[in-house]
Each structure stands twice: as structure tokens, then as C-alpha cells.
Amino acid sequence: MRTTLGHWFPPAMRALIRKEFREYRHHRAILLTGLGLPLVFMMLPFLNLVGFDPDAPPDKVNLAVGQSMFVFFLTPAIVPAALAAYSIIGEKEQGTLEAILTLPLTDRQFLHAKIFAVAAPAVVASSLVYLGFTALSALVVKEPLRSEVLDPIWSVGVLGLGVPLALFSTLTGLSISARARDLRVAEQLAGMVILPALAPVALVAFRVVPVNLATWATFFAVVMLVDLLLLAVAYRTFERERAIALAA
Amino acid sequence: MVDDGDRGFSDRAAAAIEVHDLTRLFSGTTAVDRLSLRVERGEIFGFLGPNGAGKTTTLRMLSTLLRPTAGEAWVAGFDVTREPMEVRRRLGVMTERPALYERLTVDANLRLWAEAHEVPDADGAIRTALEAVDLGDRRHHSVSSLSKGLRQRASLARAILHRPAVLLLDEPSSGLDPAAAVQVEAMIRELVRDGTTVFLNTHRLAEAQRLCDRVAILKTGLVALGRPAELRARIFGNAISVQLADPLTVAVTEAVRRVPGVEHLAAQRTSFECRLKDIEEGTPCVVAAVVAAGGRVLEVKAAGDLEQAYLDLVSGDSSQPGVQEPGLREAA
Ligand SMILES: Nc1ncnc2c1ncn2[C@@H]1O[C@H](COP(=O)(O)OP(=O)(O)O)[C@@H](O)[C@H]1O
Ligand SMILES: [Mg+2]
Numbered sequence: 001m002r003t004t005l006g007h008w009f010p011p012a013m014r015a016l017i018r019k020e021f022r023e024y025r026h027h028r029a030i031l032l033t034g035l036g037l038p039l040v041f042m043m044l045p046f047l048n049l050v051g052f053d054p055d056a057p058p059d060k061v062n063l064a065v066g067q068s069m070f071v072f073f074l075t076p077a078i079v080p081a082a083l084a085a086y087s088i089i090g091e092k093e094q095g096t097l098e099a100i101l102t103l104p105l106t107d108r109q110f111l112h113a114k115i116f117a118v119a120a121p122a123v124v125a126s127s128l129v130y131l132g133f134t135a136l137s138a139l140v141v142k143e144p145l146r147s148e149v150l151d152p153i154w155s156v157g158v159l160g161l162g163v164p165l166a167l168f169s170t171l172t173g174l175s176i177s178a179r180a181r182d183l184r185v186a187e188q189l190a191g192m193v194i195l196p197a198l199a200p201v202a203l204v205a206f207r208v209v210p211v212n213l214a215t216w217a218t219f220f221a222v223v224m225l226v227d228l229l230l231l232a233v234a235y236r237t238f239e240r241e242r243a244i245a246l247a248a
Numbered sequence: 249m250v251d252d253g254d255r256g257f258s259d260r261a262a263a264a265i266e267v268h269d270l271t272r273l274f275s276g277t278t279a280v281d282r283l284s285l286r287v288e289r290g291e292i293f294g295f296l297g298p299n300g301a302g303k304t305t306t307l308r309m310l311s312t313l314l315r316p317t318a319g320e321a322w323v324a325g326f327d328v329t330r331e332p333m334e335v336r337r338r339l340g341v342m343t344e345r346p347a348l349y350e351r352l353t354v355d356a357n358l359r360l361w362a363e364a365h366e367v368p369d370a371d372g373a374i375r376t377a378l379e380a381v382d383l384g385d386r387r388h389h390s391v392s393s394l395s396k397g398l399r400q401r402a403s404l405a406r407a408i409l410h411r412p413a414v415l416l417l418d419e420p421s422s423g424l425d426p427a428a429a430v431q432v433e434a435m436i437r438e439l440v441r442d443g444t445t446v447f448l449n450t451h452r453l454a455e456a457q458r459l460c461d462r463v464a465i466l467k468t469g470l471v472a473l474g475r476p477a478e479l480r481a482r483i484f485g486n487a488i489s490v491q492l493a494d495p496l497t498v499a500v501t502e503a504v505r506r507v508p509g510v511e512h513l514a515a516q517r518t519s520f521e522c523r524l525k526d527i528e529e530g531t532p533c534v535v536a537a538v539v540a541a542g543g544r545v546l547e548v549k550a551a552g553d554l555e556q557a558y559l560d561l562v563s564g565d566s567s568q569p570g571v572q573e574p575g576l577r578e579a580a
């Protein structure tokens with residue numbers, strides 16, 4: 001077990017990831033988007049469902065639940081944008097990128113550490129927020145909305161697609177961040193680029209496409225494929241010569 | 249002075265740094281041209297040159313940040329292109345900018361390096377490194393609260409924390425006031441005592457002279473290489489100037505003429521210049537002879553303006569007599 005961990009996360013990578021987490025804790029804007037935003041995202045759909053008329057026709061109920069669920073596909077895609085934008089621009093502004101690349105790390109290990117430090121907290125935060133929403137709904141929301149919200153198919157979709165969606169937004173965010181000069185611009189660009197990724201999910205949320213395992217599997221495969229392409233692009237962007245030149 | 253045992257050199261014979269015909273182009277322009285040199289273990293090696301001479305580019309190639317366009321380089325016996333991870337494990341690097349995370353404390357900054365290099369007792373190593381740069385009381389301060397000079401020192405502490413075999417420093421005293429710069433120099437000198445090899449970029453002649461065992465003068469290509477006294481000798485033909493407190497007497501000039509290795513003496517009213525076979529051997533003997541003959545020495549220095557000679561050298565002015573001295577390679 002330890003050797004496997006050591007293989008995927010050699011000491012220099014672990015040290016870098018811990019550094020990233022320490023930096024988040026001292027960065028108010030990051031804390032707000034990383035923690036505050038998901039909490040707001042949790043409360044909106046919850047209040048929406050609590051206030052919904054339980055006697056409405058079934059298709060209206062389905063639509064309301066679908067709209068609420070859309071928010072939980074949004075979180076893993078939005079949270080990484082801010083973290084990723086800071087991830088590289090922060091190193092540039094502080095002039096630390098060069099020093100970091102003299103650590104015993106390969107270029108890919110450096111990139112993998114950055115990806116992990118952005119995507120992992122985003123996935124954890126969005127999953128927790130979704131689970132919190134589910135728990136609250138189980139307690140408070142009335143039937144027939146309650147059964148629809150607790151239908152396991154939603155959990156499979158939200159939790160299953162969380163990782164590829166977070167990776168998508170992390171990889172685009174990092175690549176934009178490597179090229180951008182300014183944190184705000186990078187955040188906004190990253191935010192804009194991830195919207196198209198949510199179009200297919202919107203189709204599900206608004207019940208244009210049926211909610212079932214086949215749909216989730218297809219989405220999962222498509223987003224993962226895009227992620228692999230983005231990873232290939234990121235590997236090139238973060239070759240040290242290029243990364244240093246971009247940071248200069 | 250040199251401890252071979254625990255520094256992880258590839259083999260006992262390996263030099264700290266060895267460079268053969270190292271060349272780097274940037275989209276057509278040559279930043280470093282066919283540089284060759286060898287730095288022995290335990291040396292403080294000065295890499296001296298004006299801005300744009302290629303010092304940082306060379307240091308980046310040695311620290312595996314930039315790939316050489318041609319040529320080869322080894323650090324601690326490992327090839328920078330083929331064995332970059334081995335090189336990184338043995339390097340301490342202080343980049344031109346202090347490169348510290350502003351939001352983190354000094355401790356958290358150093359901890360990243362300690363953990364990444366798998367330093368066994370991170371706490372102890374951080375404490376030792378901070379004490380070495382006289383920063384022990386700032387350990388838990390945020391970097392954003394430190395002055396430029398203190399950041400420079402924190403950055404030096406970070407570079408030495410894991411006791412690297414080779415320390416690469418890029419203008420470590422740039423932007424510091426003279427007092428702080430001298431303090432940093434003293435710290436660097438202290439570090440070499442435990443066997444670390446230091447490769448130091450600087451554009452300050454005085455710093456290179458005070459601190460370094462040997463100096464290479466770079467201007468895209470290697471212009472000159474040697475001990476500071478040797479370089480000075482090449483530039484000035486081994487002349488020193490001695491200033492006395494009283495008018496020069498015949499007894500003093502005669503005594504100086506009798507010192508072995510004194511080749512020429514030109515007397516003024518209260519001072520004289522003389523040419524020596526070997527400036528390091530001869531200077532103390534000349535001073536001793538003056539004192540024995542009743543002279544009171546105020547000042548001894550290299551004759552001529554070294555700073556000007558250096559500037560002429562790097563501006564490629566071949567009318568400067570020093571450049572024609574044998575053994576001095578000109579920039580290609
Ligand atoms: N990334 C780069 N891209 C293009 N040219 C560069 C780059 N880095 C350095 N140079 C050029 O190479 C030359 C040497 O620069 P540098 O090594 O920084 O010199 P020094 O550190 O001695 O001041 C300069 O002419 C500089 O403009
Ligand atoms: Mg430089």
C-alpha cells in the first residue's frame with residue numbers, strides 16, 4: 001500500500017500538494033469560492049424544493065427536481081476554475097515556478113500534483129454538498145418530490161460525473177492560467193470555457209434526455225475522452241521550458 | 249574541507265560541476281556560446297559578467313530548467329540532460345527572485361523543501377538553516393512581513409536546508425544594501441566549510457573578488473578564468489602599489505629591490521609601484537621588507553583600476569593590454 005502511494009505520489013509531489021492546501025487556507029478569495037460557493041449552491045435548490053407545491057403534476061415535479069440537480073453538476077465544474085486560475089498565476093506572481101521546478105519532480109509529476117490539488121478538493125466539496133442536500137431533503141422535503149430526489153439514479157449521476165467534470169474544468173483552468181497574466185481574466189476565461197461542458201447535463205436536467213444509467217455512462221465516456229485530450233495539451237504546456245517561458 | 253562520503257556524487261572522481269562546449273540559443277540569438285569549465289568540490293566559484301552575459305541561462309541549464317542547445321554538463325557527476333532527477337536531488341538553487349510564497353510563513357516555505365527532499369528531521373533542519381542565516385526569530389512570521397534583505401536570507405536558508413552537494417546562487421546579494429550584501433557573503437563563506445560547492449552568479453566584480461576561490465568571466469563565451477589574483481595579474485601584469493605614511497627613503501627602496509621576485513620598481517614621493525613575479529607570493533614579502541626598513545605601510549593594492557580593466561575586458565576592447573596576455577581566452 002505504501003509503495004503504491006509512494007509510486008503515484010512521491011515525496012516531492014506530496015510536499016507540493018500540502019503546500020497548495022496551506023496556500024488555500026491563507027487565501028480568502030479561494031476559501032470563498034472553494035467553500036462558500038458550494039454552500040450557497042446547496043441552499044438554493046433546497047429552498048426551491050421546500051417551497052414547491054407538492055400537488056403539482058408529475059412532469060412539473062420531475063422538472064423541478066431536475067433543475068435542482070443541475071446545480072450539483074455545476075459545482076464540481078465551477079469550483080476548480082478559481083483554484084486552477086490561482087494555481088499557476090500564483091506561482092508566476094511570486095516568482096516561485098522556477099524554484100519549484102528544481103525540486104526532484106518530473107514535469108508530469110509537477111502537473112499531476114497541481115491537478116490533484118485543484119480537482120480533489122473540488123470533488124470532495126461538491127460531493128459533500130450534494131450529500132448534505134440529500135440528507136436535508138430526506139428530512140424536510142415532502143412527497144412526491146422527496147422520492148424523486150432520493151432516487152439513486154441521481155446519486156450515480158452526480159457523484160459519478162463529478163470527477164470527470166472537475167478534471168475538465170481543472171485542466172482547462174490550468175492551461176488558461178499558464179498563459180494568462182491576470183488572475184481575474186484567467187478566472188473569467190476558465191468560467192466561460194466550462195459552460196459548454198454543461199450543455200449535455202442541462203439536457204438531462206431539463207428532461208430533454210432520459211435520466212438513466214445509459215445516459216450517465218455516455219456522458220462519463222465523452223467527458224473523460226475530452227479530459228484525456230486536455231491532459232495531452234497540458235503535458236505540452238507544462239514542459240518546463242515552455243512553462244518557464246510563459247511565466248517570464 | 250571536502251567530505252566525499254554523504255554528498256551523493258556519482259563517483260569519487262567526479263567534479264562538482266563540469267561543462268563541455270555548453271551552448272544555448274534562443275530563437276536564433278546565442279545566449280551562451282561553447283562554455284567549458286570545471287568546478288572542484290568545496291570551491292566557491294564566481295561566474296562574473298555584465299547583464300545579458302548568459303549567467304542566468306547557464307545556471308538554468310545546470311539546474312535542469314533549460315535544455316542545452318549543444319554541449320554537455322554534469323552536476324555532482326550526473327548528466328543534466330540524461331539524469332535530471334539525480335541532479336535535482338543534489339542541488340540547492342537560489343533563483344534571481346527570492347521565490348517565496350508570500351502568504352505562508354517562513355517555516356511553511358522551508359517545510360515544502362524539506363519534505364520534497366525527504367530531509368529526515370525537517371524541524372531540526374529548518375531550525376539549523378534559519379540559524380545559519382540569522383533568521384531564527386522570524387521562523388513563524390509570514391513572508392509578506394519580511395524586508396527584501398530578510399527574504400534574500402530566507403531564500404538562502406531554503407537553498408541550503410537539505411545540505412545539497414552543489415549550491416547554485418543567482419546574484420544572491422542583488423538589491424541589497426552593502427551591509428546586508430556583506431552579511432550574505434559571510435553566510436555563503438560559512439556554508440562552504442561543510443563541503444558544499446558554491447557556483448555564484450554575479451555582475452559585481454568586488455563581490456567575486458572577496459568571496460570566490462576562482463572566477464570565470466563570461467560574455468556569452470568564456471572571456472577569462474582563474475583565481476582572482478591570477479586574473480588581476482593577467483590584467484595588470486602583476487603590479488602592486490604601496491602607499492606609505494612618510495616620504496619614501498632609500499633604505500626602503502633598496503630593501504624592496506632585494507626581495508626575490510621584484511622585477512621593477514617605480515618610486516614616487518610617499519608611494520611606489522612594483523612589478524612582481526607572483527603577486528600572492530611577493531606582496532607579503534614586499535610589505536615585510538618595507539616594515540623591516542622602517543617604512544610605515546598605509547595601503548597595498550593592485551596597481552591600476554581593476555573595475556575599469558574588467559569593464560574593458562567584458563566590453564571586448566582588445567586595445568586593453570590585459571586582453572593580450574597569454575593564457576587569456578577571448579570571447580568567440
Ligand atoms: N527565455 C528567453 N528567451 C529569449 N531570450 C532569452 C531568454 N532568456 C535569456 N535570454 C537572452 O539571453 C541572453 C542572456 O541572458 P541571461 O542569461 O539572463 O543573462 P545574465 O543573467 O547574465 O544577465 C540575453 O540576451 C537575454 O535577452
Ligand atoms: Mg541574470
